[in-house]
Amino acid sequence: MNYSQIVKLLGKENESLFTHTCKTISSDKLHVPNPDFVDQILLPSNRGVQTLRNLQQFFNTGRLAGTGYLSILPVDQGIEHSAGASFAANPEYFDPENIIKLAIEGGCNAVASTFGLLGAVARKYAHKIPFLVKINHNELLTYPNKFDQVLFGKVDDAWNMGAAAVGATVYFGSEESTRQITEIARAFDRAHELGMVTVLWCYLRNSAFKKDGKDYHVSADLTGQAIHLGVTIQADIVKQKLPENNGGYLALNADGITYGKFDKRMYTQLATDHPIDLCRYQVINSYMGRAGLINSGGASEGKKDLMEAVRTAVINKRAGGMGMISGRKAFQKPMKEGIELLHAIQDVYLEKKIAVA
Structure with missing residues (x-):
């Protein structure tokens, strides 16, 4: 997919994404992804040689090899969203080998999944x-359902x-978050001792984050702080x-409730309501891009999947992010269509006309 096709796909309502x-x-204050990212950004850090080698392997694999950008296929939904619900649309993906084939033929830098799935085909x-x-x-088999990463x-x-890497989720904002932070900080420390890369799903989880018809689980200020905590435990x-959206702290501090801390300049100087600026706020919270920000592709919604995936990629790249991790939009389709969607995402990062804003 070339630049003209990308612009046409996103349509007039997204024109500002290309001109913003x-x-x-x-952008000159950011550590922007580039072919020498490991040497320039991570070499001075406390990461060991084996971790640097494994991260470089990520950057040297797939269609985005040599660019500094990442396209990762994540398939942990068999646990996170239940296997039947996740694979009913395409039962061939009950077989782990087909997931690996999708990642390889889809040109991904890496494949993310469970111990069981990856272990079944590791050799x-x-x-x-x-x-x-x-x-x-x-997991969603406990009755009633609970939300706790174990x-x-x-x-x-x-x-x-x-x-080459381990990944984990912390539900920041949840009652269980303190235990999760402690567990994963220890796990990441061990992973770095072994020379592995660490990737953190910095998700929010608290029913109070939905207020007045808005879902602040996706607000720039709260997600940005979750990212900052994730980088702090050395993701x-x-x-x-x-x-x-934005303004999670503002909304949650209404009605006489005190929650967290914020500075109004977060909303007036560090962000606007433009999608790229909201994502830029996430990037600056990842130590100005020293830890790569990859945005998720989200649920599959049928015909809109291609447009939404490409739109997310454009926003992430122009904001200074490192790539995308998209699963359901790819594996809940026939393999050929899934490969085409992954390639379309990667084409955004390969397209030099789409630059950091």
């Missing part, structure tokens, strides 16, 4: 595409199957939902 100039935090594929093992999950295995098990890459 970010006047909050300028055949761990050397062909970087494995990112998700070490904790929220460990499903050990970092050493992921290392033994040849994985090399942070995954976050694309922001859809």
Whole structure:
């Protein structure tokens, strides 16, 4: 998909995504993804040689090899959203090997999934595409359903199957977040000892974050702080939902309630309501891009999937992000269509006319 096709796909309502100039935090202050990102940004850090090598393997794999950008296929929905609900649309993906084939033929830098799924095919594929093992999950079989990320295995098990990275989720804002932060901080420390890359799903979870008809689980200010906490426990890459609004702190501090801390300049100087500026606020919270921000692709919604995936990629790239991690929009389709969608996302990062705003 070339530049003209991308512009046509997104339509007139998205014209500003291609012309916008970010006047909050300028791009020259960011650590923007580039072919030498590991040498320029991570080499001076406390990361060990093996971690740097494994991250470089990410950057050297797939259609985006040599660009500094990432396209990752995540398939942990068999646990997170239940297997039947996730794979009914395309039952061939009950077989782990087809998921790996989708990631490879889709030109991805890595494939992210569970201990069981990746372990089932590790000897055949761990050397062909970087494995990112998700070490904790929220399962939906407990009745009534609960929302708590719990460990499903050990970092050493992921290392033994040849994985290059481990991933985890913390539900920031939840009652269980303190335990999750502590568990994952320890797990990431062990992963770095073993020379693995660490990736954190920096998600929010609290029913109070939905207020007055707005869902502040996707507000720039709250997601930005979740990212900042994720980078603080030494995530090399942070995954976050694309922001859809802002002002979470403002809304939650209404009615005489005190929650967190904020500065009004967060909303007047560090962000506007433009989608790229909202995402830029996420990037600056990842230590100005020292930890790569990858935005999630979200649920599959049928005909709009291609447009929404490409739109997210444009916003992420122009904001200074490092790429996308998109699963359901790809694997809940026939493999050919899933490959085409992944390639369309990657085409945004390959297109030089789409530059950081």
